[in-house]
Amino acid sequence: MSAPDPFDYDAALAACARGERQALAQIYQREGRYLLGVALRIVRQRQSAEDVLHDAFVSIWQRARSFDPGRGAGRGWIYSVVRHAALNWVRSHGREVPVDEERQAALEDELALDRHAGSLDPAETRAELGRLETCLDRLEPERRECIVLAYLDGCSHGEIAQRTHKPLGTIKSWIQRGMRSLRECMA
Incomplete structure (x- = not known):
């Protein structure tokens, strides 16, 4: 496994909660491509995955105050927000998505x-x-x-x-x- 990541996701989420837009940009810069991969794996359409990721980052920004480091790691919380957004997209579009x-x-x-x-x-x-x-x-x-x-x-x-x-x-x-x-x- 790789060396521990020095980026402090918990602190970045706390900064988002204080309204510091740069913190959200840093999270996106570090994790955006991976989070897009998570969304794409679930929704299976690139444009829709990009929309899901955008909505998820809006949600991260709006809900950063609700993040509690005592309940889990910040990075995991961020990925959870994206997964939930992608799953909600699939549910709300109420159509079959071809899956292997x-x-x-x-x-x-x-x-x-x-x-x-x-x-x-x-x-x-x-x-x-x-x-x-x-x-x-x-x-x-x-x-x-x-x-x-x-x-x-x-x-x-x-x-x-x-x-x-x-x-x-x-x-x-x-x-x-x-x-x-x-x-x-x-x-």
Whole structure:
């Protein structure tokens, strides 16, 4: 895995809450392309993904005051806002979006996570995050890295294969098996 990121997402969100537009611009500059990847993976249309990302950043700006670092990391909160915006877009457009098996599994994971996260109080959320971290630590480092790149950074399987210099089939297999292991560990 890469070295820890020195950018302070929590501080950037606090600056957004104070009305400092530069903080939002910094978040966009650092994460925009990855967040676009997350939206694109869900809505499957570039123009719509760009619209979702725009709406998500408006929401981040407007809701920055509601971010509570005691409930989770700022970077995760930002990605959650984008995922929710993309899922809401799919729901509100009420049409079938063609999905392959890989995308269907990812959407099911996202929806299950959203439903589960919405049903927990802050203390339960922290406990679940602790369990998730423990479960992630049990994975082989290469599988853990692939899952983090896919679900946190919004990378496609092809992008992960390029970054890790591994065959695409291997990456798909590692992510699928890793997610299965995480589900079993969290159950």
